[in-house]
Amino acid sequence: MTAAVSTSTGSASGGVPPTDAPPAGFDFAAYLEAARLRVEAALDGSLGPERPESLREAMRYSLLAGGKRLRPILCLAACELAGGDGAQAMPTAVALEMIHTMSLIHDDLPAMDNDDLRRGRPTNHKVYGEANAILAGDALLTRAFEMVALRSPGVPAERLLAVVGELSLASGAPGLVGGQVVDLECEGKDVDLETLEYIHLHKTGALLRACVLTGALIAGASEALLEALRTYARGIGLAFQIIDDILDVTASSEVLGKTAGKDLIADKTTYPKLLGLEESRQRAEALVAEAKAVLAPWSAGEAGGKAAPLLALADYITSRDR
Ligand code: FPP
Ligand code: MG
Numbered sequence: 001m002t003a004a005v006s007t008s009t010g011s012a013s014g015g016v017p018p019t020d021a022p023p024a025g026f027d028f029a030a031y032l033e034a035a036r037l038r039v040e041a042a043l044d045g046s047l048g049p050e051r052p053e054s055l056r057e058a059m060r061y062s063l064l065a066g067g068k069r070l071r072p073i074l075c076l077a078a079c080e081l082a083g084g085d086g087a088q089a090m091p092t093a094v095a096l097e098m099i100h101t102m103s104l105i106h107d108d109l110p111a112m113d114n115d116d117l118r119r120g121r122p123t124n125h126k127v128y129g130e131a132n133a134i135l136a137g138d139a140l141l142t143r144a145f146e147m148v149a150l151r152s153p154g155v156p157a158e159r160l161l162a163v164v165g166e167l168s169l170a171s172g173a174p175g176l177v178g179g180q181v182v183d184l185e186c187e188g189k190d191v192d193l194e195t196l197e198y199i200h201l202h203k204t205g206a207l208l209r210a211c212v213l214t215g216a217l218i219a220g221a222s223e224a225l226l227e228a229l230r231t232y233a234r235g236i237g238l239a240f241q242i243i244d245d246i247l248d249v250t251a252s253s254e255v256l257g258k259t260a261g262k263d264l265i266a267d268k269t270t271y272p273k274l275l276g277l278e279e280s281r282q283r284a285e286a287l288v289a290e291a292k293a294v295l296a297p298w299s300a301g302e303a304g305g306k307a308a309p310l311l312a313l314a315d316y317i318t319s320r321d322r
Contacts, residue, residue: 028312032073035309038086039072039093040064046094046147050139058128058136059143062101065119068320070313071096071207075215077309078229081298084219091152092163092214095144099167100207102137102144103176109133112184113266120257141171155218163214170210179203183268191269197238204244205237212310228294232310235291240317242284245270246277251321281318288314 043063050056072093079089108115108123109130115123125133148163169175179202186195212229221229248263249272263270271280291314299307 026308026312028309028316031309031312032316035073035076036069038076038090039069039097042072042090042094043097046091046098046143046151054128054132055136055139058124058132059140061127062105062118062124062136063098063140065101065121067119069097070317071100071211074208074211074310074313077313078212078215078221079219080215081295081306081310082216082219082221082225083306084215088152088155089215089218091147092167092218093211095147095167096207096211096214098140098144098147099171099176102140103171103180103207105133105137105140107180112180113262115259115262117253117257117259152218159218159220162217166210166213166217170206175202175206175210179206186269188267189269193274196269196271196274200238200241201234204241205234208237208240209233225298228298231294232291232314235287235294236314236317239284239287239291239314242271242280242287243318243320245272246280246284247321249277255321284318288318 047056047059047063050059072090075089075093075096076086080086104118105124107113108118109125116126117123123133124136128136144167145164148160148167152160152163171177179199182195183199183203186199191199209230212233213226216226216229245263248261248270253259253261263273271283275283292311295307295310299311
């Protein structure tokens with residue numbers, strides 16, 4: 001994984017570093033890898049001895065298929081920014097990856113995008129059949145809520161209730177499901193920028209927003225920080241999707257681990273189609289800059305160290321190549 005994020009923070013005058021830059025010495029690549037390994041271990045331990053074995057296998061196949069694990073890492077980073085212990089947010093971080101994974105299993109189904117390749121491997125239904133893929137997705141979604149409600153020791157119940165609320169909003173009609181429905185309805189049609197943004201804010205943005213909000217809620221964050229994180233998530237959510245659209249045009253299937261060029265084939269409206277590649281990239285960069293700017297009050301002084309991962313993750317979203 002490339003983590004092309006500058007860690008240089010010195011200002012031109014040699015004075016105080018800009019508050020929206022990661023502090024000097026922050027090694028983002030090392031942070032990302034350490035966090036990813038922690039998440040992988042938690043994901044590995046998250047599937048209990050469910051029966052039948054075939055269901056467990058189909059769940060594990062997709063949940064442990066690798067990937068950047070950006071969603072759980074965002075959750076842990078937001079928890080730590082709010083002064084919490086990342087370990088307390090890990091069950092929720094796992095839940096977020098479960099919801100993300102189930103949404104991809106269902107998205108790849110013949111009734112939806114009918115895709116053969118995901119994370120460099122045959123899609124879940126190609127290996128286990130359609131019925132089992134649907135059920136593995138269902139089991140991952142429900143297990144996600146179990147992770148929060150029954151497997152989050154040490155977190156006060158009212159915080160867990162707030163987390164369940166955020167996950168429900170992000171997953172259901174107000175979030176992923178609603179965005180996916182509009183996305184499918186718009187296939188083959190001319191879509192304006194407003195509709196495209198609606199799709200992305202729901203289909204992708206809602207879960208990214210839940211990542212940072214749930215992490216912060218577990219730590220008992222202030223309303224001011226929660227509000228800043230909502231803005232941060234909107235910026236990185238849209239930027240993430242713009243880059244996804246760009247990569248669909250510019251990257252290969254081997255690098256992406258999923259079928260490249262399929263937006264064009266499915267006649268989907270994308271940012272490059274509406275704005276062109278260059279303007280799309282500029283828009284993504286502006287959104288990331290805005291996302292970082294709202295964290296400025298938490299980036300200065302001693303707390304700068306805690307905001308560093310979220311600042312660097314925002315940059316990573318535009319610099320990623322897969
Ligand atoms: C990938 O989009 C798909 C999503 C981000 C979400 C799809 C949502 C669902 C199938 C609903 C899930 C249901 C619940 C209850 C959460 P894409 O096709 O643009 O991206 P891709 O190239 O990675 O396939
Ligand atoms: Mg798809």
